[in-house]
Amino acid sequence: MTRVYMVRHGQAAAGWNVDPDPALDELGRSQALAVASRLSSLGPLPVMSSPLLRCQQTAFPLATAWKREVVVEPKVGEIPSPEGYALEDRVVWLREAMAGTWSQVAQRSGAHYTQYVDELAERISSIQEDTVIFSHFVAINAVIGRATQNDAVMIASLDNCSVTTFDVSGGVLTLLETGGEADTLIR
Secondary structure, eight states: OHHHHHHOOOSSSTTTTOSSOOOBHHHHHHHHHHHHHHGGGGGOOOEESSSSSHHHHHHHHHHHHTTTEEEOOOSSSOOOOOOTOOOOGGGHHHHHHHHHHHHHHHHHHHHHHHHHHHHHHHHHHHHHOOOOEEOOOHHHHHHHHHHHOOOOOOOBBBBBTEEEEEEEEEEEEEEEEEOOOOOOOOO
8 A cells, every 4th residue: 555645835925816837935935844844754755746836845845855856747736727718817717616526627618627637646546655745736636536536626625735645555546634724715
């Protein structure tokens, strides 16, 4: 059995409707150090990250402590924006998506959203050694949904740098522990 720890990135310096790839702000950098301290006794383990800067910066303290390279994995990345949406319109779309199910998102915005969840869940299910993954609110919720057979886009209001734990056995995901929750501001 393989243990997978999915960590939501630290607080970003800008919202989803302002900057497509913001860095961490000061609080986010402190959160990254705190989660590295919390997880350091588990490893060294492989460290994987979404391609986005906020995830890579959150992963950096733990990877450094373990003397590991951060493996950038696009399949654990952020939910893609709909084609043709202006940056400033993304938050409205995301709030609507989060209020529904993946089936509804696929109906309204395209089948590639079902593919996004499928590829994400398949990637996590294929991991064969204990691993820490730095990812995003919606992506972690999608994996929780697959593990619990829940089609809702938002299942848990995961806090920045919360750790959600899964077991993977024979390609089957089992949710062990949902990360800490907080009122998450989608901005």
